[in-house]
Amino acid sequence: MPFVVPRPADAPPADWPSYAMTTLGVLPLVWRRRAPVAVLVAILAAGGAYNLAGDGPGQPLPYAGLIAFYTVALRCTARVRLTVGGLTVLTVAVSVYWNTGTARELLFTLFVSAAAYALGRLQHTRQAYTAALLDRAAQLERANRIEAEQAAARERARIAREMHDVLSHAVSIMIVQAEAGPVAVRKAPERAEAAFEAIAETGRDAMAQLRTMLGVLRTDEAAPRSPQPGIGELAGLLERVRGSGPQVRLERTGAVRALPAALEATVYRVVQEALTNVVRHAGASAVAVGLEYGERELTVTVTDDGGGPGAGSVPRARPGGHGLIGIRERAAAHGGTARTGPGPDGTGFELRVVLVTSGAEVGK
Structure with missing residues (x-):
């Protein structure tokens, strides 16, 4: 100033x-x-x-x-x-x-x-x-990131289980049919033709299911996606297994009703994995698939007359196999359990899976 x-x-x-x-x-x-x-x-x-x-x-x-x-x-x-x-x-x-x-x-x-x-x-x-x-x-961002990573891990595990079930079943059926093909060509040419047709049908079905799962991995929301297989597709599954040798029958007891699509897909995959193990490891001539509809739960049993596991509940599977692990994970996702062991008369092998159905909205 x-x-x-x-x-x-x-x-x-x-x-x-x-x-x-x-x-x-x-x-x-x-x-x-x-x-x-x-x-x-x-x-x-x-x-x-x-x-x-x-x-x-x-x-x-x-x-x-x-x-x-x-x-x-x-x-x-x-x-x-x-x-x-x-x-x-x-x-x-x-x-x-x-x-x-x-x-x-x-x-x-x-x-x-x-x-x-x-x-x-x-x-x-x-x-x-x-x-x-x-x-x-920042905490919410970290929590969201962790949740997204966990969701991605769960989705990867789910897709891995689906691919394991589809490929394991299809390849097992195709191997059995291919091994029986040369014998059938020499002794019964008409059976060889049926075996080759079964191989082709199994391969086409596996490719269709793989396309469905791979479509989930696409980022394009408009990608066509087919529904997951359900209980209604069990008849075709059992027919393909019959073409591999064992006689398979399906029995339903209780109040048969429609179930949620996710639960039916789990039933299909459980039966598929169990039948795959029968074809690959059991040497069974007969297999019984049972669906028992209870008031609050659905019990799935797959019993064969092949070489059982003996005492305990160790599944017939190669070391490092993920079949039973996948079945237990699927059962746990629906609040259920999975047990394995000898058949009711002490021979053969039985898989018993209990899935909770109460509280779920009925529909497909």
Whole structure:
């Protein structure tokens, strides 16, 4: 201001030491976030030194001290705030007494100091609220990412089970038919033709089901998708197995009714995997597939007269096979269980799967 509005003639000139003293009252604000209490003390000391030094270039404004006090309220702990607040009130009282000694100046100075403190606490609350929102958003993002990864893992496991069931069953039937083909060509040519037709039919069915599952992996929403096989397709499945040698019969007991599509698909896959094991490992001549409709559950049994597992419940499967694991996972997905062991008369092999149907909406 002395460069714009000339100072009174009786006032001392504005010199560089006075400007330097004014600068010292503001410069510490650069470090206010690192050391708010030290900055407040430095600014108050600079202001006191300015008043004691004499008449400088205009009146030093108290805004730097208010900003420093605001920073103390914003960043310091409650113990430090209370200590600094008490010392500030004492400093204000001494300063006012030294300056004018009027109640008007004392109340005004205390009011603006309290306002700076209140603004600091409000800003602290706002920052804490914003930080809590950001942390919650980050947690939700992590939770959503984990859920998406788990969903993707479950979908991969489901597709792996489907592909295992389809390929294992189809390849087993085709191998049995192909091995019987040369013998049939020499002894019964008409049976060889039926074997080759069974191989072709099994291959076409497997390809159709694989196309359905691979369509799930496409990103194009318009990709055509066929429904999953259900109980109604068991007749065709059993007919293909009969072409491989064993006689298979299907028996339904209880109140036969329509079931949800997902549950029917599980029944189909369970029976398919069980019959695959029969063809590959049992050497059975007869297989009985039973569907027992209870009030709250559906029991699926597959019993053969082949070479049983003996004591215990170890399935006929090669080491590292995933057939029984897949059956247990499918049963658990519907709140059920899967057990294996010898047949009812102690011979052969039986798979017994219980699936919960209560609480599900009926329909396909």
